[in-house]
Amino acid sequence: MSTSARDRILSRIRTANRAAGQVAPADADAAYAALSREYLRAHHDAGTNDITGLFAERAADYRAVVERVPESGLPAGIARVLAGRAAAASGSFVIPDGLPGEWLAGLPAGITLARDEPPLPPAELDQLAGVVTGCAVAIAETGTIILDHGPAQGRRALTLVPDFHLVVVQASQVAADLADAFGRLDPGRPHTLISGPSATSDIELIRVEGVHGPRNLHVLIAEA
Amino acid sequence: MTAPGQPGQLAAGEPHPGMPTYLGMPSFPDAARIAVADSQLRANLTHATHTIRAKRAGAVAELADWEQLRQAAKAIKDHTLAHLDTYLLRLEENVTRAGGQVHWAQDAGEANAIVAGLVRAAGADSVVKVKSMATQETGLNEALAADGISALETDLAELIVQLGHDRPSHILVPAIHRNRAEIREIFRTEMPDAPAGLTDDPPALAAAARSHLRQAFLSAQVGVSGANFAIAETGSLVVVESEGNGRMCVTLPRTLISVVGVEKILPSWRDLEVFLALLPRSSTAERMNPYTSTWTGITPGDGPENFHLVLLDNGRTSALADPTGRQALRCIRCSACLNVCPVYERVGGHAYGSPYPGPIGAIISPQLRGIADPVDASLPFASTLCGACYEVCPVAINIPEALVHLRAKVVDAKREKNFSPERVAFTLSGRVLRSPRLLAAAQRAASASRRVVARKGRIRLLPPPLSGWTETRDAPVPPPESFRAWWARTRGNRS
Numbered sequence: 001m002s003t004s005a006r007d008r009i010l011s012r013i014r015t016a017n018r019a020a021g022q023v024a025p026a027d028a029d030a031a032y033a034a035l036s037r038e039y040l041r042a043h044h045d046a047g048t049n050d051i052t053g054l055f056a057e058r059a060a061d062y063r064a065v066v067e068r069v070p071e072s073g074l075p076a077g078i079a080r081v082l083a084g085r086a087a088a089a090s091g092s093f094v095i096p097d098g099l100p101g102e103w104l105a106g107l108p109a110g111i112t113l114a115r116d117e118p119p120l121p122p123a124e125l126d127q128l129a130g131v132v133t134g135c136a137v138a139i140a141e142t143g144t145i146i147l148d149h150g151p152a153q154g155r156r157a158l159t160l161v162p163d164f165h166l167v168v169v170q171a172s173q174v175a176a177d178l179a180d181a182f183g184r185l186d187p188g189r190p191h192t193l194i195s196g197p198s199a200t201s202d203i204e205l206i207r208v209e210g211v212h213g214p215r216n217l218h219v220l221i222a223e224a
Numbered sequence: 225m226t227a228p229g230q231p232g233q234l235a236a237g238e239p240h241p242g243m244p245t246y247l248g249m250p251s252f253p254d255a256a257r258i259a260v261a262d263s264q265l266r267a268n269l270t271h272a273t274h275t276i277r278a279k280r281a282g283a284v285a286e287l288a289d290w291e292q293l294r295q296a297a298k299a300i301k302d303h304t305l306a307h308l309d310t311y312l313l314r315l316e317e318n319v320t321r322a323g324g325q326v327h328w329a330q331d332a333g334e335a336n337a338i339v340a341g342l343v344r345a346a347g348a349d350s351v352v353k354v355k356s357m358a359t360q361e362t363g364l365n366e367a368l369a370a371d372g373i374s375a376l377e378t379d380l381a382e383l384i385v386q387l388g389h390d391r392p393s394h395i396l397v398p399a400i401h402r403n404r405a406e407i408r409e410i411f412r413t414e415m416p417d418a419p420a421g422l423t424d425d426p427p428a429l430a431a432a433a434r435s436h437l438r439q440a441f442l443s444a445q446v447g448v449s450g451a452n453f454a455i456a457e458t459g460s461l462v463v464v465e466s467e468g469n470g471r472m473c474v475t476l477p478r479t480l481i482s483v484v485g486v487e488k489i490l491p492s493w494r495d496l497e498v499f500l501a502l503l504p505r506s507s508t509a510e511r512m513n514p515y516t517s518t519w520t521g522i523t524p525g526d527g528p529e530n531f532h533l534v535l536l537d538n539g540r541t542s543a544l545a546d547p548t549g550r551q552a553l554r555c556i557r558c559s560a561c562l563n564v565c566p567v568y569e570r571v572g573g574h575a576y577g578s579p580y581p582g583p584i585g586a587i588i589s590p591q592l593r594g595i596a597d598p599v600d601a602s603l604p605f606a607s608t609l610c611g612a613c614y615e616v617c618p619v620a621i622n623i624p625e626a627l628v629h630l631r632a633k634v635v636d637a638k639r640e641k642n643f644s645p646e647r648v649a650f651t652l653s654g655r656v657l658r659s660p661r662l663l664a665a666a667q668r669a670a671s672a673s674r675r676v677v678a679r680k681g682r683i684r685l686l687p688p689p690l691s692g693w694t695e696t697r698d699a700p701v702p703p704p705e706s707f708r709a710w711w712a713r714t715r716g717n718r719s
């Protein structure tokens with residue numbers, strides 16, 4: 001059944017395109033390459049703008065907590081943020097593979113860490129105090145953080161189920177705009193684009209924070 | 225499975241098997257009359273749509289190249305539709321290579337049967353769903369229920385609709401017709417685990433939904449989603465959302481089934497730089513929506529172990545055969561056209577009798593389903609042709625042009641059948657004539673329509689409220705400016 005449905009849909013598409021007078025050029029790729037794209041590659045020029053500052057400002061617009069710290073101050077920053085969270089929530093913080101060990105150098109006593117090895121079942125993820133990760137890319141124009149769930153980021157469930165996400169963005173990871181950001185990614189990987197904490201516009205079309213994803217998003221931008 | 229009709233023909237004789245009209249749904253004018261009398265509904269809609277209109281304008285104004293982005297999106301979509309067979313085959317190849325399985329469904333019945341079979345094969349009797357227009361269109365939840373499978377809607381607005389035994393009334397915010405007080409009542413009466421003392425504060429309502437659904441997410445075996453985009457070049461799917469329920473549905477279950485209309489395809493990964501600039505600003509007036517997920521087949525150790533993509537035709541190839549109507553297939557379901565529509569604002573989404581309300585619904589439903597049913601035949605008349613929808617559409621769909629075109633088709637069908645478009649048009653026009661603002665819009669539209677519908681200085685078919693007249697006689701081409709507009713321009717500002 002499936003094969004014949006496939007053939008019939010494809011043949012209906014060809015008939016329809018002919019009926020609509022769309023005699024498409026034989027080479028779809030050449031026609032695609034010739035499409036005109038007159039939009040800007042970036043809305044803020046990285047040469048003349050503080051792209052990192054723009055990212056910080058726009059991520060904060062979504063009510064994420066955003067701080068800029070010097071690279072050397074990162075461990076202290078992480079320690080401070082986790083201590084704050086630990087005061088408000090019980091449980092450990094899960095640490096994905098590949099997170100640089102020195103980031104966790106200054107943790108105060110009382111903060112417990114967990115590994116996702118073997119993979120934690122969803123119910124256990126739900127009991128965690130939070131998760132600490134890096135990211136793959138960030139987009140200044142939209143204040144977006146992109147995870148490709150590679151090293152230091154963990155599988156997707158790790159940054160989804162816990163209610164608190166501390167993410168470290170290195171200034172070199174900040175792309176000015178969408179075009180640059182998507183160019184840096186490998187489409188074969190899974191991705192999560194994060195723009196602020198979980199939110200909804202479903203009640204009277206007003207954005208309110210806090211539905212199913214992490215309700216607390218804390219961003220530390222590490223600058224050289 | 226009913227054999228589909230010939231592409232290019234709006235089947236005048238038989239109803240389309242694909243998208244059932246809501247049972248017992250009155251045609252647009254009748255439904256509209258009832259809805260307009262509901263003052264709570266109108267207040268809710270006016271409040272919500274006016275809020276979002278202003279915000280969208282701000283979000284759009286921020287990008288100096290909005291028009292260029294819009295034109296690029298239009299060009300990419302038109303190109304893709306012209307090569308749709310090539311790109312679908314490419315998508316199939318790449319999804320399969322990445323470990324997914326691709327299924328093809330000609331209509332709603334086939335799609336629902338495929339999904340039900342996959343759920344049973346996974347040994348499950350329930351699924352968690354992230355809001356998807358395609359599965360609303362196919363009536364998947366009802367079909368699964370008939371098969372003993374329960375479907376849990378996890379989008380907040382869909383949950384409100386499901387708990388309220390209601391129908392969706394907006395593409396993006398299906399419960400837009402409910403205000404916070406009504407939502408609180410629905411939660412209190414229909415949600416067994418609603419916290420005592422629940423207030424109508426939106427964050428409190430969102431928190432109640434969070435705890436209500438959490439257990440279902442954590443234990444779900446099968447997730448069902450749609451997709452906003454499917455990338456042919458890589459086999460990647462993209463889901464754009466806000467709450468995180470989409471992430472839950474595409475990540476936690478062992479089996480993921482995505483039902484996707486064939487027109488959702490984009491040629492390559494880089495096209496996201498265009499569409500993710502346009503979509504969030506157009507729909508929720510944000511620079512970016514909170515969460516977007518992309519995945520390509522299966523990733524070992526991360527997310528579902530089984531991924532199924534169901535490609536859905538369900539009338540899309542019929543629309544594709546219509547040189548004017550096919551532009552509706554560019555739609556990215558942002559809902560901007562609903563939010564600016566003066567008719568939608570007054571009647572709400574239910575009057576359109578399909579999951580696709582508002583201006584886009586008025587042109588997509590009659591194309592997907594045909595015009596045999598009076599509901600569908602009345603839809604192209606559910607507009608003043610004021611043109612606001614075209615202005616805001618991020619993929620530049622000329623909705624007024626498509627409406628006028630579809631009206632002509634309805635009139636042609638009437639010659640064959642005994643259907644009465646003027647009855648439809650006059651009922652709607654009664655309402656327009658009672659409203660000075662809508663009348664002004666209709667008159668502007670009539671003037672603007674000179675170029676579109678006039679032939680040799682005569683007009684054969686006018687938009688409402690004037691179509692009742694032209695149905696039985698030709699009319700002269702209207703002056704470029706109505707008296708009302710002339711008065712406003714020359715005298716109106718003296719007082």
Ligand code: SF4
Nearest residue numbers: 555556558559561617
């Ligand atoms: S027709 Fe245009 S404005 Fe309306 S929902 Fe579709 S893309 Fe958005």
